[in-house]
Amino acid sequence: MKVNGFLKDVTGASRVTKARRELIEHGDPNNIYSDPIRETAKELHPEVTKVRVIDVKDVSPTARKYRFAADLGDILPPFMCGQYCSLDLEIDGTVTTRPYSICSAPFEAREGAEPFFELTIRNGRPGEGFVSSWFYENVKEGDTFKAHLPFGQFYYEPLRDSKHIVGLAGGSGITPFYSMAKEIAHGTMDADLTILYGSVSTKDIILKEELEAIDCDRVRLINVISGDEDYDGEKGFLSADIIKKYSSEDSTYFVCGPLAMYHFVRGELEKLNVPARRIRMETFGAPRDITKAEGYPEIKPALFALHVIRGIQEDLVQASSLEPIAVALERAGIKNNTRCRSGSCGFCRCKLVKGEVFVPAEGDGRRRADKENNYIHACSAYPLSECTVKIPIV
Amino acid sequence: MAFYKDKYDVIVIGGALAGMSCAMRLAAAGKSVLILERHNLPGGMATSFVRNGIEMEATLHEMMSLGKEDEPLYIRQYLDEMKVAIDWLRVPEAYELYSPADGIDITLHAGRRADGTWVCADEIDDKYPGTKKEVNRLLETCRKVYESVLFLNEHTLSKAEMLLKHEALVKTAGYSAKEVLEKSFHLPEEVVKILSAYWIYVGQPISTLPFTIYSFLMADYMIGGSYVARGFSHEMSVAMAERCEELGVQFEYCQNVEKILVRNGRVYGVRTSRGDEIHCDYIASAPYPNTVYGRMIEPQSEVPVQARKYANAMPMSVTCFSVVLLLDQKPEDLNIHSYSVFSSDIPFDTDVFWAQGRNLGGWDYLTTICLNYANDEAVPEGMTSLSITTLPLPESFMQVRPDQYFDVKRSVAKEMIKRVSSHLGVNLLDHIVEIEIETPVTMSHYTSDYRGGIYGYQHSMNNSVVARLEDVEKEQYIKGLVGCASHQLVGDGMACNINNGKIASKMILAMMEEQA
Ligand SMILES: Cc1cc2nc3c(=O)[nH]c(=O)nc-3n(C[C@H](O)[C@H](O)[C@H](O)COP(=O)(O)OP(=O)(O)OC[C@H]3O[C@@H](n4cnc5c(N)ncnc54)[C@H](O)[C@@H]3O)c2cc1C
Ligand SMILES: Cc1cc2nc3c(=O)[nH]c(=O)nc-3n(C[C@H](O)[C@H](O)[C@H](O)COP(=O)(O)OP(=O)(O)OC[C@H]3O[C@@H](n4cnc5c(N)ncnc54)[C@H](O)[C@@H]3O)c2cc1C
Ligand code: FES
Numbered sequence: 024m025k026v027n028g029f030l031k032d033v034t035g036a037s038r039v040t041k042a043r044r045e046l047i048e049h050g051d052p053n054n055i056y057s058d059p060i061r062e063t064a065k066e067l068h069p070e071v072t073k074v075r076v077i078d079v080k081d082v083s084p085t086a087r088k089y090r091f092a093a094d095l096g097d098i099l100p101p102f103m104c105g106q107y108c109s110l111d112l113e114i115d116g117t118v119t120t121r122p123y124s125i126c127s128a129p130f131e132a133r134e135g136a137e138p139f140f141e142l143t144i145r146n147g148r149p150g151e152g153f154v155s156s157w158f159y160e161n162v163k164e165g166d167t168f169k170a171h172l173p174f175g176q177f178y179y180e181p182l183r184d185s186k187h188i189v190g191l192a193g194g195s196g197i198t199p200f201y202s203m204a205k206e207i208a209h210g211t212m213d214a215d216l217t218i219l220y221g222s223v224s225t226k227d228i229i230l231k232e233e234l235e236a237i238d239c240d241r242v243r244l245i246n247v248i249s250g251d252e253d254y255d256g257e258k259g260f261l262s263a264d265i266i267k268k269y270s271s272e273d274s275t276y277f278v279c280g281p282l283a284m285y286h287f288v289r290g291e292l293e294k295l296n297v298p299a300r301r302i303r304m305e306t307f308g309a310p311r312d313i314t315k316a317e318g319y320p321e322i323k324p325a326l327f328a329l330h331v332i333r334g335i336q337e338d339l340v341q342a343s344s345l346e347p348i349a350v351a352l353e354r355a356g357i358k359n360n361t362r363c364r365s366g367s368c369g370f371c372r373c374k375l376v377k378g379e380v381f382v383p384a385e386g387d388g389r390r391r392a393d394k395e396n397n398y399i400h401a402c403s404a405y406p407l408s409e410c411t412v413k414i415p416i417v
Numbered sequence: 418m419a420f421y422k423d424k425y426d427v428i429v430i431g432g433a434l435a436g437m438s439c440a441m442r443l444a445a446a447g448k449s450v451l452i453l454e455r456h457n458l459p460g461g462m463a464t465s466f467v468r469n470g471i472e473m474e475a476t477l478h479e480m481m482s483l484g485k486e487d488e489p490l491y492i493r494q495y496l497d498e499m500k501v502a503i504d505w506l507r508v509p510e511a512y513e514l515y516s517p518a519d520g521i522d523i524t525l526h527a528g529r530r531a532d533g534t535w536v537c538a539d540e541i542d543d544k545y546p547g548t549k550k551e552v553n554r555l556l557e558t559c560r561k562v563y564e565s566v567l568f569l570n571e572h573t574l575s576k577a578e579m580l581l582k583h584e585a586l587v588k589t590a591g592y593s594a595k596e597v598l599e600k601s602f603h604l605p606e607e608v609v610k611i612l613s614a615y616w617i618y619v620g621q622p623i624s625t626l627p628f629t630i631y632s633f634l635m636a637d638y639m640i641g642g643s644y645v646a647r648g649f650s651h652e653m654s655v656a657m658a659e660r661c662e663e664l665g666v667q668f669e670y671c672q673n674v675e676k677i678l679v680r681n682g683r684v685y686g687v688r689t690s691r692g693d694e695i696h697c698d699y700i701a702s703a704p705y706p707n708t709v710y711g712r713m714i715e716p717q718s719e720v721p722v723q724a725r726k727y728a729n730a731m732p733m734s735v736t737c738f739s740v741v742l743l744l745d746q747k748p749e750d751l752n753i754h755s756y757s758v759f760s761s762d763i764p765f766d767t768d769v770f771w772a773q774g775r776n777l778g779g780w781d782y783l784t785t786i787c788l789n790y791a792n793d794e795a796v797p798e799g800m801t802s803l804s805i806t807t808l809p810l811p812e813s814f815m816q817v818r819p820d821q822y823f824d825v826k827r828s829v830a831k832e833m834i835k836r837v838s839s840h841l842g843v844n845l846l847d848h849i850v851e852i853e854i855e856t857p858v859t860m861s862h863y864t865s866d867y868r869g870g871i872y873g874y875q876h877s878m879n880n881s882v883v884a885r886l887e888d889v890e891k892e893q894y895i896k897g898l899v900g901c902a903s904h905q906l907v908g909d910g911m912a913c914n915i916n917n918g919k920i921a922s923k924m925i926l927a928m929m930e931e932q933a
Contacts, residue, residue, distance in 0.1 A: 036883050038591035039627065043884035050730030052722045056711025059815045060736075060869045064861040066819040101819055133820065176468060182831055183849040300745050300850040304469070334420025334669060360457065360671065367467070372457050372670075388467050391795075392648040392655040415457060415671035416420045416691065 066100060071111075073097045074170045076162060077139060086145040086195065086229040087159060088126065092137050094167050099132045099140060102173030104206050105199040105277070105305070108142060109362045111169040114157050119353045120361045121154045124279070124305070125172065126198035126230070128205035140172070143229060145195040174362050177279065177305040179203065179214055184275040185301065190218040191261050191288050193280025194229070199305065200279070201230050208239035217243045217269045221261045221284065223250035245269060263291040270295075279305040306365035309347060309386065313405050316383040322407060330411040331357060332376065342406045348380065349401035358417035359401060366403030375399045378410030422667075424696040425451045427925060428687055430674045431703025433461025433864070434911055435902045437657040438918025439701045439925075441499055444664035446926060451697070452666055453689060455673035460654025461703070461864050461902075462871060463911055468851045471797055473741055474804070475855065477650035478757065478786045479508055479618075481634075482912035484641035491567055492912045495919060501660045504647040508791045509756050511537065511638055514614045515840060516761040521607055524755060527642035533557070535639060541608055548608050555602050555612070556639060561585035562629060563636035586629065590883050594623040594631035610765040617759065617784055619909065620735035620808045620872045622767035627881040630908075645791045650911070673865075677702070677709060679719040683896040688715070699928065701901035701921045705867035706731065714895070724894035732880060734872035734909065735774060735808035736857035740830045743851040744801040748789050751801055751848065752841040756790035759783070760840055774809040777817070778829040783807050785837055800850065805833045811868035814857040822858065830854045866902075872910075873903030882906065889924075899924050 074097070078090035093099050107122045127141035146155040177199060179188060190200040197220055206212040222228050225248060234244050247261055248254040257265055261284070266276075276297060278288050285307060292302055310316055314324070322344065329342040329351050342351035349371050352359045362370040366386030375397045382389075386403035393399075401412070427443050429436045432454030440450045458464055464475045483505060484490035489497065496503065513524040523544055528536040534549075535556045542549035565586035580587055589597055594616075598609050613623050615634050623631065646652040662668055673690040677700060686696040702709055706728040710720045744751060762781040763769065770782040788795060788802035796802045817825050830852070838845045857869030874880055885906050893899070901921040907913040 036587075036590045036887065039878060039881035040884040040887045042879040043881065043888070046732075046879045047727050047730045050726030050728070052726050052729075054711055054717070054720070054725060055729055056707055058708070058861075058868055060811060060857050060861045061865060061867075063814075063817060063819055063822065064858045064865075064869075067822060067858065068862050101822070103823065180852060182827055182834070182846065183852050298745065300848075334667065335422060336418055336420050369467070370457065388470065390465055390467060390472055390649070390651045392652040395648065396655050396659060398655070416669060416693075417671065 066098070069097075069100055070171075072099060072170045072172065074168050076164050076166045076168075077137065079162070079164060082143055082233065083229040083231065084226060086143055088141055088143045088230070089158075089162065090127075090139050090141045091168070091170065092139045099138055100173060101133065102129055102140075103178035104129060104203040104212060105178040106173035106175045107363075108140065108170050108172035109174060111171070112154060112157075114154065116356055117353050118356060118358050119154065120171075120364070122174070122308075122363055124175075124177075124198040124202070126201045128202050128209060128211075130206060130209050130211050143195060143198050143201075145229065171362060174368060175306070177277065177303060179212065179277075181213070183300070184303070185273045186214050187271045187274045188214055188216045189266065189270055189274045189276050190216060191266070191276055191278045191280070192218060192220045193222075193261070193284040194227075196280030196284070196305070197229050197234075198279075200277070201234060204234065204237050204239075204242045204244075207241050208237050215241045217245065219245050219247055219261055219265060219269060221247045221249060221280070224248060225251070225254065243269075261288055261291065263294040266291060267295055273301070275301045275303065277303045277305075282307045282310065306363055306367045308365050309403065310383060313345060313381070313383065316381075316385075318384065319381055320407065327406045328409045329406065330377075330409075332411065332413040333416045342410065344406055346405070347402050348399070348404050348406060348410070348412060351406070352401065352414070357414075359414055360417055361402050364402045366400045369400060371401040372398055373401050373412050373414040375404070376411040376413055379407040380404040380410065381407055421451070421693060421695050422449065424698075425449045425667075426697065426929075427451070427699040427701060428453060428695060428697040429701045429901065430677075430687065431455075431461065431902065432459045432658065432668060432670070433703055433902065433914070434463050434654070434657065435905070435914040435918035435921065436701065436703050437654075437661050438915045439901050439921040440666045440918075441501075441657065441661050441664055442919055442922035443925060444661065444666045445499065446922075448929075450666045451695065452661065452668045453672040453674050453687065454668070454670050455865065456863060457670045458651070458654070459658035459668070460650060462860070463650035463654045464863075465649035465651040466853070468743075468853070471743060471851065472649055472795065473743065473802065473851065473853065474645075474649045474788060475741070477645055477653075477911065478784070478804070478806075479638075479643035480505070480645060480653075480911055481637050481643050482641060482916075483644050488641075490637065490641045492915055495915065499660060501656050503653050503656050505644040506647055506792050508643045508645060511642070511757075512614055513755040513758045514611055514760075515758055516610065516765045518761065518764045519607055519610060521611060521765070523611055525611070527639050529640055537639060541611060545605055545608050548604060551602050551604050552608065552612070555598070555604070556635065558585050558589070559632035559636040560640065562589060562632035563640075566629065566633055589628040589632070592628050593878055594626045594628045597628040597631075598623065613765070613767055614759045616767045617782065617808060619876050620771075621876045622771040624768055625875075625877045627876060627878055627883065629881065629883055630876045645788070647792060647795070649795065653911070674704075675713070676715040677713045677898065679714055679716070679895055682719065684898050699897045699899070699925045701899050701918075701925065703902040704865070705870065705873075705902070705904045706900065707867045708865075709898075719895065721894050727892060727894070731904070732875040732877060733811055733868060733870055734875045736811050736814070736860055736869040737806060737808050737855065737871050738780075738829060738833075738857070739804055739806040739855040740833055741853045741855065742801075742803045742805070742834075742845065742849055743797075744803060744845060744848040745799075745850050746801060746848055747799055748787050748801045751843050751845070753787050753801060753803065756787055758785045760785065760837070762836060774807075775812050776809075777813050777825065778832050780807040780809065780833070783833060783836060803845075805837050807833070808872070809857070811857055811870060814869065817858070826854045826856050871903065873905065873908050876908055882908065897928070
């Protein structure tokens with residue numbers, strides 16, 4: 024043995040050696056293993072939760088709310104308003120996931136005869152969204168899913184945020200605010216919420232009835248309609264003027280909506296000199312058209328060979344320059360971990376062994392050392408050449 | 418088609434610092450090595466995270482055992498030898514100790530002068546005149562113990578040589594830091610307190626901390642100073658992971674090892690949560706013996722009674738509670754002027770601090786680290802990166818249920834922020850841009866380490882490193898299985914775990930030789 028008992032036979036050392044041997048001799052000879060902290064960690068962050076659809080409801084002409092309860096012996100983990108859930112999906116040979124903000128309130132997952140959580144999924148143009156249209160056409164009560172939750176940092180943090188939240192929402196971005204509104208009304212979240220919800224017309228308002236049904240003086244909803252001159256209320260976009268009108272002296276702004284809205288709202292908040300720490304933005308998903316992203320090189324759309332290393336195995340698949348590597352893997356039926364699909368959570372981290380990719384600056388949530396050593400987040404890396412990636416075995 | 422080879426010489430469970438250090442050295446010796454890491458990142462606790470595009474350090478405050486480039490200490494030497502390149506930045510001071518109840522507010526720096534005297538002895542003498550000689554004598558003793566330990570880490574000596582050449586070590590090996598500090602040196606009470614501030618880096622009160630460990634810590638920090646990596650601890654972890662792969666280690670992420678397979682008292686493989694059964698001759702394990710013997714060994718009938726006694730007897734050391742903050746002003750504007758501050762809100766007493774670790778909150782000893790002062794460019798312009806940490810015992814969190822979790826961690830964090838705010842005279846709650854609260858549950862979530870432990874087993878007088886070394890061979894309860902993390906010989910800390918990994922590799926190589 025090459026490790027030396029370096030004080031063999033030396034006085035003094037024998038004092039501590041004896042003490043330790045006694046300690047061990049008095050150890051319990053039975054298996055008394057227990058790790059309550061591990062149990063708590065697992066309950067807070069379950070690897071996977073099996074869930075079942077228990078209700079489906081239209082909440083606008085283009086959006087549907089799905090209610091999920093834990094399936095067979097599983098329990099729902101606690102979460103915070105504004106966090107999201109990722110669903111595992113298998114559609115025509117494609118294994119994929121999608122993130123959806125949880126639109127129900129945390130207390131609803133803890134209380135009642137059948138605790139539940141809800142997701143509202145929008146399907147703007149039928150047949151367009153690959154997963155959302157599939158959801159619309161196929162998912163019904165009784166269907167089961169593997170869900171991963173909770174994820175995301177888009178939540179109210181009382182140690183950081185002002186007690187007055189101004190929610191700036193667009194489209195399906197209303198969902199986290201509906202969750203907050205209900206939690207506040209229930210008395211389990213101590214904050215005031217003013218929602219400024221931008222829609223083109225009143226028809227587009229998602230969760231309209233549900234939002235109107237919330238009866239609580241700490242919650243206010245103001246619809247801001249951009250495409251209807253005759254609307255009797257706030258008109259136009261979520262401009263500085265409107266934001267200012269509904270803000271208090273020190274508000275925290277939570278922004279959730281389509282990418283175009285982020286750019287606009289960011290500029291408006293700047294006009295109001297809102298300090299950076301008072302602005303929280305939800306991640307916005309992958310860009311619809313990567314070639315329009317800032318810094319995208321001048322190359323023609325192409326299909327590239329993608330070599331995929333898992334362990335000692337290598338597979339060859341195809342990847343489109345227009346889609347992230349994560350999607351190429353999915354189209355090829357190769358499982359890969361994804362959660363946020365926006366480049367920020369890092370679940371899809373893998374090594375780019377060879378080749379070149381484009382990573383949009385807005386979806387680059389990588390660590391510095393990862394950038395320097397060619398690690399990528401596959402959901403926000405678009406191939407620019409033949410590539411080789413080494414991914415985890417899933 | 419297969420993801421794994423039929424068999425590996427060694428499977429390393431856990432791709433953290435110890436595991437990677439072990440794997441790298443085995444691969445360099447020509448062995449086939451597989452690392453199975455449950456997370457999608459290397460490094461375990463040595464990691465960072467990104468919030469809204471801003472990277473934040475999860476753990477690394479001070480990396481020890483590096484020393485300057487031209488005077489490298491043993492871990493810098495080892496990393497150089499293994500060709501692991503990391504961009505280290507030196508931390509400016511050793512520490513500030515702020516304990517108003519004792520009238521103590523002093524800042525010490527590392528460094529030893531050409532004449533053999535220590536910079537911090539002068540700094541202490543400035544405030545407590547007449548102590549210079551004794552402080553120098555104490556640090557010299559520490560340095561001798563340190564050098565002996567390092568020498569004996571690599572060589573074996575006869576008893577006569579030991580007594581002759583390593584007298585300081587031999588004489589003090591059976592005593593606690595408190596015994597030696599108070600009985601062998603004539604120092605005012607305040608100075609003993611000042612020189613005990615690092616107790617937190619081993620999580621052991623000085624009354625039960627072996628002087629051997631105390632000396633090692635003091636000498637290492639005071640000779641070599643401390644460092645952070647320019648690219649956060651993730652830079653260190655990635656550099657080691659890259660080097661492992663260059664050396665031929667197969668490194669697989671997202672692979673949780675569920676079972677360690679044992680037959681006739683000897684390991685022969687593992688089974689992962691994915692269901693892969695992978696074979697090998699040796700295993701180096703990051704999971705604690707409690708977890709390994711308690712639920713990983715299959716079949717359980719292969720666990721010897723002596724192994725259970727061992728795991729059940731080992732006293733768990735601390736876990737951690739850390740509040741990581743990004744603040745909206747420059748440090749100077751928040752009245753923050755030091756990299757590293759240890760503060761006490763009551764008269765300094767490591768026994769009391771340690772006992773407070775059983776409670777949820779009410780912790781009087783805090784470590785506050787301001788990253789700007791070591792790595793300014795890592796923090797967004799005009800902002801401050803600050804962490805406030807304390808190291809409670811696992812029992813503090815054992816009763817916390819998932820439903821109370823968010824409230825509990827916020828209320829404890831708030832108390833800690835308020836304490837530091839009152840020291841600074843600035844309400845930090847008005848300046849928070851980002852906040853993350855790391856608890857024992859967080860540690861367990863990311864590493865699955867037993868009870869969220871971060872420091873392995875206690876460095877107590879009845880679990881002294883001297884005794885651990887003496888009995889290491891006897892404690893190989895299952896053939897082919899070696900521990901490889903903080904619960905092993907050298908204990909906690911990043912540098913120590915690189916060393917734990919190195920030692921594990923040595924043990925495996927020795928067993929291979931014996932087998933052959
Ligand atoms: C944190 C977060 C929260 C969200 N919350 C909500 C919410 O509450 N409600 C909501 O409606 N939406 C929400 N979204 C958006 C949601 O996750 C989806 O992006 C959105 O529903 C559109 O998905 P889709 O499948 O319909 O679109 P897709 O058409 O699927 O487009 C997205 C991606 O799928 C790829 N793709 C297209 N066809 C295929 C194929 N055949 N195989 C494999 N990949 C393919 C595309 O290349 C593209 O990268 C959220 C997003 C994030 C990041
Ligand atoms: C807040 C904080 C601050 C700290 N500051 C410092 C500091 O300034 N300086 C310092 O030196 N030290 C510091 N430490 C301590 C230091 O981080 C740890 O002691 C050290 O990193 C532990 O390394 P390790 O190799 O023992 O393994 P760990 O980091 O504990 O990791 C164990 C690894 O094994 C993996 N694993 C476990 N079980 C399995 C399984 N069944 N299958 C597969 N993989 C598994 C885990 O995922 C993990 O990667 C700090 C710790 C904390 C929490
Ligand atoms: S899935 Fe979150 S970064 Fe790719």
